[in-house]
Amino acid sequence: MLEITPYIDEQADEPKYMQIYHYIKRQIMSGGISAGTRLPSIRQLADSLHLSRNTVEAAYQQLHAEGYVDSRSRIGLFVCEIESDMGETTGVSNRLVYSGRDTVAEAVAEPGVDIDFRHGNIDFDGFPLSLWRKLSNDVFRLTPVEALQYGERQGEMGLRRQIAQYLHHSRGVSCQADQIVIGAGIQQLLMLLSQMIGGDRRTIAVEDPGYDGARTIFRNHRLSIVSVPLEQDGMNVRRLKESGAEAVYITPSHQFPSGMVMSVAKRMQLLQWAEERDGLIIEDDYDGEFRYHTKPIPALQGLDSTGRVVYMGTFSKSLLPSIRLSYMVLPPALLERYKVEFAVYEQTASKLHQLTLERFMQEGHWEKHLRKIRKVYQKKHAVLLLALKRTMGDRVRIIGHDSGLHLLIQIQNGMTEAGLLEAAARAGVKVYPTSNYWGEPADVQAAALLLGFGGLSNQQIEDGITRLHGAWFH
Numbered sequence: 001m002l003e004i005t006p007y008i009d010e011q012a013d014e015p016k017y018m019q020i021y022h023y024i025k026r027q028i029m030s031g032g033i034s035a036g037t038r039l040p041s042i043r044q045l046a047d048s049l050h051l052s053r054n055t056v057e058a059a060y061q062q063l064h065a066e067g068y069v070d071s072r073s074r075i076g077l078f079v080c081e082i083e084s085d086m087g088e089t090t091g092v093s094n095r096l097v098y099s100g101r102d103t104v105a106e107a108v109a110e111p112g113v114d115i116d117f118r119h120g121n122i123d124f125d126g127f128p129l130s131l132w133r134k135l136s137n138d139v140f141r142l143t144p145v146e147a148l149q150y151g152e153r154q155g156e157m158g159l160r161r162q163i164a165q166y167l168h169h170s171r172g173v174s175c176q177a178d179q180i181v182i183g184a185g186i187q188q189l190l191m192l193l194s195q196m197i198g199g200d201r202r203t204i205a206v207e208d209p210g211y212d213g214a215r216t217i218f219r220n221h222r223l224s225i226v227s228v229p230l231e232q233d234g235m236n237v238r239r240l241k242e243s244g245a246e247a248v249y250i251t252p253s254h255q256f257p258s259g260m261v262m263s264v265a266k267r268m269q270l271l272q273w274a275e276e277r278d279g280l281i282i283e284d285d286y287d288g289e290f291r292y293h294t295k296p297i298p299a300l301q302g303l304d305s306t307g308r309v310v311y312m313g314t315f316s317k318s319l320l321p322s323i324r325l326s327y328m329v330l331p332p333a334l335l336e337r338y339k340v341e342f343a344v345y346e347q348t349a350s351k352l353h354q355l356t357l358e359r360f361m362q363e364g365h366w367e368k369h370l371r372k373i374r375k376v377y378q379k380k381h382a383v384l385l386l387a388l389k390r391t392m393g394d395r396v397r398i399i400g401h402d403s404g405l406h407l408l409i410q411i412q413n414g415m416t417e418a419g420l421l422e423a424a425a426r427a428g429v430k431v432y433p434t435s436n437y438w439g440e441p442a443d444v445q446a447a448a449l450l451l452g453f454g455g456l457s458n459q460q461i462e463d464g465i466t467r468l469h470g471a472w473f474h
Helices: 016-030 042-049 053-065 129-142 157-171 186-197 212-220 237-243 264-277 332-341 351-362 365-395 417-426 458-473
Strands: 069-072 076-079 092-095 108-111 180-183 203-208 224-231 247-250 280-284 309-314 326-329 396-399 406-411 448-452
Touching: 016 053, 042 053, 053 069, 053 076, 053 129, 129 351, 157 180, 157 309, 157 326, 157 351, 180 186, 186 212, 186 280, 186 309, 186 326, 186 332, 203 212, 203 237, 212 224, 224 237, 237 264, 247 264, 264 280, 351 365, 365 396, 365 406, 365 458, 417 448, 417 458
Parallel strands: 203 224, 203 247, 247 280, 280 309
Antiparallel strands: 069 076, 092 108, 180 326, 309 326, 396 406, 406 448
16 A cells, blocks of 8 residues: 655644645655555545544545546546646645635635635535535435436425425524525525516615625626615615615625624614515525524514515535535515526536435434534634734724624724735735725725634634734734
8 A cells, every 4th residue: 555644733724634635746746656556545544644534535635626636436546647837836825715705716826825814715624524425425326316317496395395494493584495496606596586586676775885796796687786884783774765776685694794783673674664665685694604602693584574585595604615505585476486487497506415415404414513613613703803802902993703704803003905905915814805895985984804714723813813913013
């Protein structure tokens, strides 16, 4: 058996699976492991390094995804022939990043960036990869014919039943499986929804600041967009009424990007507006699973008694963005329109992933995974808050720090947004602007930056904040 003995640094910022990945990649590129060589099995390497099989499997999957190894069924992984012009690039970190709020982008190499506070990243090690793979294999083994056919156009009924049950007891959503439409990400569902409402409702209100991906989709579907400012507890309903909008897109449980939670009183005002205006509310509950100090607030949809709310959710934050599974709950009138005019559309999300997720939820793994990953993110959240307060004290204002996988900070040093970003980059840290989330630039006041922490280790978070403090205050 080929001996692979990468040194695993327990104190390193880099995850263990990436240490294994980089070691094997260097050996392949340098000729230390020649083309055609069979790598040790996941179990063998995990046992020899005293690591979990998930960690080794993640490293192998990264090597396979980038074309360094090839999988041969029932045999193993073999090193591929690598062209000579694919040499190792020094000083560059290759990491998987996510563009937008829940969309997957290509792996990119960014020179000089050691710590990336990107808000779309998640904790990869927290995903039960081996279990997911087993359940996926079971789908093929137990229902091979069904698994290979076209899926139900609205989404697999078994999964829709599981989602309806979960939403009822965890988010207070009142719905039947028949009301749920599954899609390949929130953006894809927003595109479908824009087509559905475009004939009747041409003007849509969005939060300001708010999710730029939604604003772009509405604009591309020729909807007229009205930006409505926020108050301390969510969208300004008075300004919404004055806008003349016929529909509104909101993120009430964790406003993106500001992080506020819409009060119950304001939710009732919003529902009253919808009834009086014959309006439609699109509720995007993109990370409702992650609240750290209180129980999750029930969804706005659960308060709706007149069928005015479309509820949307995603598995991108709680599982993996690459699985591309999201869903929306249509109110009766819109559901009827969907069945008449759009039911012919083929399903966009992978049937295999849907069947696997159905088993994952049905067998109780979903709830167990949520409990586990919520604790992981709660600890990272606490580490980030403590690091900010310890290093920057009252020179930083923290916004939206009770839930989700990101928070905003305002730095009290007189620097512009561009200046803060440039100083951070010189320190090897990437943070993100919020100016692009505003529909009305004149409303932007003090510069605020977005820090995502889901994909960083606790040590990386602490090191990153220490570097930012040095970059901004020394």
